[in-house]
Amino acid sequence: MIEQQQDQIKLLLIDDHKLFREGVKRILTMEHDFDVVAEGDDGGEAADLVARHRPDVVLMDINMPGVNGVEATKQLIERFPEIKVLILSIHDDETYVTHVLKTGLPATC
Numbered sequence: 001m002i003e004q005q006q007d008q009i010k011l012l013l014i015d016d017h018k019l020f021r022e023g024v025k026r027i028l029t030m031e032h033d034f035d036v037v038a039e040g041d042d043g044g045e046a047a048d049l050v051a052r053h054r055p056d057v058v059l060m061d062i063n064m065p066g067v068n069g070v071e072a073t074k075q076l077i078e079r080f081p082e083i084k085v086l087i088l089s090i091h092d093d094e095t096y097v098t099h100v101l102k103t104g105l106p107a108t109c
Contacts, residue, residue, distance in 0.1 A: 008032070012053060013039040014046050014072065015061035015088070024059065043072025050080055062089040 011034055015021045021039050028034040037053040040046060044067040046058065058076065062069040073085045 008035040009057055010035050010037045010053070010055040012037060012046070012049055012055040012058045014041070014043060014049075014058060014064075014069070015039075016041045016064040017061075020061075043067035043069055043075075046072045047075055047079055050076060050083060056084065058083060058085045060085050060087050062087050 011028060013021045013024055013036060015024075018041065021041075025036045025039065028036055037055050038049045040049050041064070043060065043064055046060065046067075049055075050058065058073075060069040060073055067075075069087050069089075073087060076083050076085060
């Protein structure tokens with residue numbers, strides 16, 4: 001196992017598609033600046049994983065069964081105000097972006 005470098009960005013991946021998570025993880029681990037510290041398949045487990053692994057950034061799918069990415073992000077920001085969350089989506093429908101913005105979550109498009 002490779003020891004984490006001090007300046008690496010610790011990432012948590014939350015997406016219900018295992019193949020997508022594995023692909024993203026493979027790409028990110030090729031970069032020395034990133035360390036994928038954990039992954040999950042449902043927004044409901046995001047807070048526990050953040051508490052356990054203390055990532056710098058969470059890459060969160062917007063649309064998952066169970067707790068979706070928007071709700072999970074709200075919970076994370078309430079419990080861990082310092083956490084940064086990037087919400088991912090394969091959808092090109094502006095409705096998803098509008099929904100995230102209406103929640104009051106910090107956003108960059």
